[in-house]
Amino acid sequence: MEFLQSKRNTILPYIISCGLIFLTTLFGELVKNKIGPTNIVMFYLLAVVFIAIRWGKGPAITTSIISVLVFDFFLVPPYLTLSVAHIEYIFTFAAFLTVGIVVSTFASKVREQIMQHQTEKLHSALLNSISHDLKTPLVSITGALTALLDKKSNLDAQHIKELLETARGESSRLNRIVNNLLDMTKMESGVLRISSKPCDLRDLIGACLEQLKERIGSREIKIEIPKDSPEICVDFPFMLKALFNIIDNALKYSPDGSPVEIHVNFLQHKAQVKIRDYGIGIPGEDLKRIFEKFYRIERSQNISGTGLGLCISKGIIEAHSGRIFVESVLDKGSTFIVELPLE
Secondary structure: OHHHHHHHHHHHHHHHHHHHHHHHHHHHHHHOOOOHHHHHHHHHHHHHHHHHHHHOHHHHHHHHHHHHHHHHHHHOOOOOOOOOOOHHHHHHHHHHHHHHHHHHHHHHHHHHHHHHOOOHHHHHHHHHHHHHHHHHHHHHHHHHHHHHHOOOOOOOHHHHHHHHHHHHHHHHHHHHHHHHHHHHHHHHHOOOOOOOEEEOHHHHHHHHHHHOHHHHOOOOEEEEOOOOOOOEEEOHHHHHHHHHHHHHHHHHOOOOOOOEEEEEEEOOOEEEEEEEOOOOOOOHHHHOOOOOOOOOOHHHOOOOOOOOHHHHHHHHHHHOOOEEEEEEEOOOEEEEEEEEEOO
């Protein structure tokens, strides 16, 4: 009996997934001449998100793949065949499948976090994070899919490429959120392992700015690093992530035309990295809590983010026997100071 019950629990998500796809397809057949395929695609995506939150990654990815095939077979001309009349649909299917897999991965990881942390406060914070951070990417993805599916748009190859790049960029943002959640889980469970090797701070900061080049755009980044600076021993990938979060934070919370300054100093036994922005600043009551998990200042509600970046940076830096703190003046900017031992 226990074996049969286990088997039933394993198969049930896939049965429900097929049922949701069937209902979505039936709905699509009834309205395809009225609302167009673009809106129908979003119903399939909602089914993927629901399955991911309820049952996890495996059933959700299966739902994504089956949804693409069923949508193509029943709702895309020529009907009842897997061939397509317009090349745009091929790009649409690829974009939808990619988005479906990324969203399902993101949603399933959040589901795991919710299962691991049953407190009401963390549960609420995770749900708020989902609703806030899924909104903007999904709006962008919807816009890209709408344009790709619009037969009247007559898109050229360059425009198709730009739309797919938009979808890919938003998918990358969701991936970063997933990685932040995984890093937070590692730190809380005590399995974060640091493997330090000598590296040059110039290389570390350069690699960080390279990853942020799209967000930086035309912004001025002022860098001051002493010549003949000594190497420091750090875990390059982890420290890269820590500095990435801090610089990304400086870019988000300061005006587009303002510079971001990065100053490196070497004191007697430590390296000091100062990252300064000329943004909104941090109120005094928030300074002590700015590195807490999911904490975001009230003035930042119109800025995207989960409130995990600085907390993760603090954990990584402290794992290197370093420290991070912040100095800030309202409406004049903030300076995040990272100190790392030279030995």
